[in-house]
Amino acid sequence: MKTIKTLFVLLIIAVVGLGVYVYSGAYDIGADVPHTRFVDWLVSALRDRSIAAHARDIRVPDLNDPKMILEGAGQYAAMCSTCHLAPGYDQSETWEGLYPRPPKLYQGTSLTPAEIFWVIKHGIKLSGMPAWGASHEDDELWAITAFVMQLPKLSPQQYKDIVARAPMDTDMTMMPMPRGESPVPHHADGNAVPAESPARVGHGPQP
Numbered sequence: 001m002k003t004i005k006t007l008f009v010l011l012i013i014a015v016v017g018l019g020v021y022v023y024s025g026a027y028d029i030g031a032d033v034p035h036t037r038f039v040d041w042l043v044s045a046l047r048d049r050s051i052a053a054h055a056r057d058i059r060v061p062d063l064n065d066p067k068m069i070l071e072g073a074g075q076y077a078a079m080c081s082t083c084h085l086a087p088g089y090d091q092s093e094t095w096e097g098l099y100p101r102p103p104k105l106y107q108g109t110s111l112t113p114a115e116i117f118w119v120i121k122h123g124i125k126l127s128g129m130p131a132w133g134a135s136h137e138d139d140e141l142w143a144i145t146a147f148v149m150q151l152p153k154l155s156p157q158q159y160k161d162i163v164a165r166a167p168m169d170t171d172m173t174m175m176p177m178p179r180g181e182s183p184v185p186h187h188a189d190g191n192a193v194p195a196e197s198p199a200r201v202g203h204g205p206q207p
């Protein structure tokens with residue numbers, strides 16, 4: 001009985017101590033200083049377990065359709081390469097400043113296709129990874145997933161070629177825009193006017 005009482009008192013002290021620490025503002029939330037080991041462990045465990053659990057029942061379509069991969073290439077260059085870089089594009093100001101650093105997806109990922117899809121659709125809290133499901137349909141997100149699966153196989157030249165052939169993302173969502181307008185100039189047929197190189201638009205990654 002005495003041990004239980006002591007444990008209870010210790011628990012109360014720990015909770016109050018944690019509360020005082022949080023409210024004191026002593027923890028450095030700045031993105032240019034790494035997490036403490038405990039917070040890093042906590043956030044990583046939350047992220048990894050959450051992604052695995054939420055993606056468990058997702059049914060994966062055929063991701064080898066070349067048309068789908070091509071479509072995903074254009075979306076990736078426009079929406080993802082600024083943060084996740086690409087073959088031949090090894091740095092960007094955004095990538096350097098983010099914490100955690102966005103994984104270089106062309107180096108591969110340990111996530112399954114279902115998990116990749118879930119992350120793209122829902123984003124990741126406390127990281128800067130946006131939830132693209134807020135602005136895109138599932139079939140577009142599967143196309144991006146299909147392309148992400150191909151990324152590690154591409155040389156810098158192959159990446160450039162496939163992006164150049166890909167249909168342009170007509171709503172370049174990485175750029176701010178007035179409500180209901182697209183920031184990309186359009187032809188009369190509704191297709192975007194191709195930029196010099198989609199991967200170099202805005203703060204895009206540099207070779």
Ligand code: HEC
Nearest residue numbers: 079080083100101102103109110116119120124127128129
């Ligand atoms: C503003 C920057 C930013 C943009 C834009 C962005 N991401 Fe991310 N993404 C991140 C960050 C940061 C992480 C790491 C989050 C973490 O580990 O907690 C991440 C994580 C991921 C992961 C998990 C990878 C792994 O191995 O754990 C995938 C997959 C991913 N992003 C795909 C994409 C795709 C596809 C796009 C484009 C549709 C995209 N992201 C756009 C910042 C970004």
